[in-house]
Amino acid sequence: MYNNGMKISNACYYSGINRITYYYRKKHENIEDRRSSARIDNSTINKIIELCRERVTYGYNRIWALLRNSGIRIARKTVYKIMKNNNLTLPVHSHKNRKELKLLRADRPEMLIETDITYIPTNNGMTYLMCIKES
Secondary structure (H helix, E strand, C coil): CHHHCCCHHHHHHHHCCCHHHHHHHHHHCCHHHHHHHHHCCHHHHHHHHHHHHHCCCCCHHHHHHHHHHCCCCCCHHHHHHHHHHCCCCCCCCCCCCHHHHHCCCCCCCCCCEEEEEEEEEECCEEEEEEEEEEC
16 A cells, blocks of 8 residues: 555555554564574584484473584574474473372271481581371
């Protein structure tokens, strides 16, 4: 609409967007592309992809550690973004059966036993306190 001689304010009004949004998008439309291409060369990206293919069970933290140990300085978030863009991220790990542990009930004595150990520093060294709770 703007190219046909209409004012930006009228074009934004008819298209249903705010002028602030129009100018913001115009200003920031290619900034992320410029950032990623300016800082990271293709050899680093290829190294990340190669490490992910060799070590399938490694997440972005371990891949970042491997890169750091080999002398490549890169941020963790950058490694995560590269892995995400190339579909190399792992599914999020969740702990299973934590709710079931809370639902356990003892029907008879010594059926459910919980233990805890605490280290207490003394003048003679460490003393251990172990608590046993029967339900």
